Amino acid sequence: MKRHFKFLVMVAMIFCLSLTLITGCGNKKAASTNAKKVEGPSGKLMIYTSIYPDIIESVKPALQEAFPNLEIEWFQGGTEKVVTKLTGEIEANKVSADLLMVADPSYYLTLQDQDLLLKYDAPNRKDVQYKDEEGYWTGVRISNMIIAYNTDKVKDEEAPKSFKDLLNPKWKDKLAMPNPLLSGTAFVTAGAISDAFGWDYFEKLKTNGLKVEDGNSKVQNKLITGEYDVGIILEENILKMADKGEPLKVVYPEDGVVVVPSPIAIFKTCENPEAAKAVENWWLSKEGQEAIVKGWMHSVRNDVVPPKGAPEFKTFGDRAFKVDWAKLAKDNEQMKETFRSKVME
Structure with a gap:
């Protein structure tokens, strides 16, 4: 036992x-x-961006999964709001941003001329269109300025087919666009179209009752309510609202789409450059670009499908307005003043 x-x-x-x-x-x-x-990478990283807040929220989980030990903070605002903040920080020699993601590519040329950007040839840049050859900035999203209309008020066959169609008297007092003094994409649009058609195009729009709203979202909301029949606006706004059932539809103008390949760049003053490089490279990856597309913008990569409800970029990208980015950077204030005096006064 x-x-x-x-x-x-x-x-x-x-x-x-x-x-x-x-x-x-x-x-x-x-x-x-x-x-x-x-x-x-670990530590903290600050991103200044004009990407809409709901898109930032939607991408946060993917970034958290990719960088679990990195605390990412955001400052969000329209391009001009971000630029205004940065201008003050640059003058005070206290730039808080590590990464910059705003709409207007010409602003990056200004920063590059001021020797404020860090040169970085991210591994994923090889798969990306729209990039600075030297590596100071890289396109991270493609936004397009198009024409949109309220389908409850305008029949498809009666909708404008081009920017020049907006001069038709039938749209008098029924059209709007965002303010180039506040919106980066609107500023690019004003520059591109004035180069192509002359400033008298905008003067004629004013005569036809063009209203200038603070931003794309204001134009979007007033298109939805029917205050305007048609508008010059960002494609992504309309795609998102149409998917929610709002009576909105996109027109890709026959005389050209204003293509805005918004870049990403790292500031030289960045205190966590390795983290900034890793995050930039992630945004340029297929995973990062799929997050961009979920935000209703087109990818800078050819192996990522377009946003829901949008055609392939190549179907309209070839007829885009030619944009003189260097001119926009050089004549920024003069062009804004010209628009204000000719259209807003």
Whole structure:
């Protein structure tokens, strides 16, 4: 009986020892897994952007998964609001932004001329269109300024087919566009169309009752309510609202779409450059670009499908207005003043 008892005790001890060893291995495996999760950049990173707040919220989980040990903060506003903030910080020699993602590519030329951008040839740049050859900035999203209309008020066959169609008296007092003094994409639009058609085009729009709203969202909302029949506006606004069931539809103008390949860049003053580089490279990856497309913008990569409800970029990109980015950068204030005096006064 005693021998039998001792045998059972010995078996129990062996079992416990084996269990401990197995558990220990499991813990090491778990520790190893956890170690993998915290690999990569750590610390903090500040991104200044004009991307809409709801798009930022939608992309945060993907960024958190990709960079679990990195705290990413955001300052969001329209391009001109961000530029105004940065202008003050640059003058004070206290730039808080690490990464910049605003709409107007010409602003990056200004920053590059001021020697404020960090040169970085991200690995994923090879798969991206629209980029600075030297590596100071890279296109990260393609926004398009198009024409949109309220389908409750305008029949498809009666909708404008081009920007010049907006001069038709039937749209008098029924059309709007965002303010180029506040919106980066609207500023690019004013520059591109004035180069193509002359400033008298906008003077004629004014005569036809063009209203200038603070931003794309204001034009969007007043198109939805029917205050305006048609508008010059960002494609992404209309795609998103149409998907929600609002009576809006996009027109890709026959005389050209204003294509705005908004860039991403790193400031030289960035205190966490390795994190900034990793995050920039992620945005340019297929995963990052799929997040862009979920925000109703087109990808700068050819292997990512267009946003829901939009055609392939190549179907309208070839007839885009030619934009003189260097001219926009050089004549920024003069062009804004010209628009204000000719259209808003």
